[in-house]
Amino acid sequence: SAVISQKPSRDICQRGTSLTIQCQVDSQVTMMFWYRQQPGQSLTLIATANQGSEATYESGFVIDKFPISRPNLTFSTLTVSNMSPEDSSIYLCSVEVVSKNTEAFFGQGTRLTVV
Amino acid sequence: LAKTTQPISMDSYEGQEVNITCSHNNIATNDYITWYQQFPSQGPRFIIQGYKTKVTNEVASLFIPADRKSSTLSLPRVSLSDTAVYYCLVGPHGAAGNKLTFGGGTRVLVKP
Numbered sequence: 001s002a003v004i005s006q007k008p009s010r011d012i013c014q015r016g017t018s019l020t021i022q023c024q025v026d027s028q029v030t031m032m033f034w035y036r037q038q039p040g041q042s043l044t045l046i047a048t049a050n051q052g053s054e055a056t057y058e059s060g061f062v063i064d065k066f067p068i069s070r071p072n073l074t075f076s077t078l079t080v081s082n083m084s085p086e087d088s089s090i091y092l093c094s095v096e097v098v099s100k101n102t103e104a105f106f107g108q109g110t111r112l113t114v115v
Numbered sequence: 116l117a118k119t120t121q122p123i124s125m126d127s128y129e130g131q132e133v134n135i136t137c138s139h140n141n142i143a144t145n146d147y148i149t150w151y152q153q154f155p156s157q158g159p160r161f162i163i164q165g166y167k168t169k170v171t172n173e174v175a176s177l178f179i180p181a182d183r184k185s186s187t188l189s190l191p192r193v194s195l196s197d198t199a200v201y202y203c204l205v206g207p208h209g210a211a212g213n214k215l216t217f218g219g220g221t222r223v224l225v226k227p
Binding site: 035045058092 | 151156158202
């Protein structure tokens with residue numbers, strides 16, 4: 001299993017500013033994933049964070065808007081840059097563990113409100 | 116990744132069995148079927164995973180027909196605390212780093 005801690009759990013930010021979300025895992029993992037969940041919607045993958053290389057972004061997400069750091073195998077950050085009210089969402093960090101099952105573990109999420 | 120289709124919502128009552136069917140017509144040979152549960156203000160949580168026939172754990176059962184084009188999650192004797200959104204996903208097993216594609220999920224409301 002894996003235990004994921006995300007900080008902050010929630011924040012209210014002014015438009016035009018940036019917020020950095022931290023994700024700490026209690027074990028070493030090769031890949032970490034960042035998702036966005038807009039109000040009442042499903043999860044959408046933003047990017048895959050690889051240790052030692054640039055993150056891989058999904059269609060519709062760009063590095064300038066969502067820069068990601070992955071300094072080691074247990075930690076990653078996602079920054080939401082130049083925020084607008086449309087960025088108001090829950091942002092979730094996730095890792096996968098392969099044992100009997102291939103299971104994804106998620107952090108509690110960061111609820112971001114942009115005003 | 117195979118696309119999945121689930122009912123948008125289901126209502127049930129305490130003590131009843133809830134069955135949620137997911138369609139995945141384009142499932143690949145090496146894909147497994149995995150179900151996640153999400154409560155409000157929490158990240159999704161793994162429930163069960165299977166490849167074929169039937170899988171049962173302490174929380175749920177998963178029924179997969181021979182053609183694997185659909186699957187049914189069965190929650191026995193639900194309680195109010197089972198009110199959540201349930202997601203069906205398909206993807207390769209044993210491939211850490213496999214990207215998960217979440218569909219719309221099924222919002223289950225358990226009533227007293």
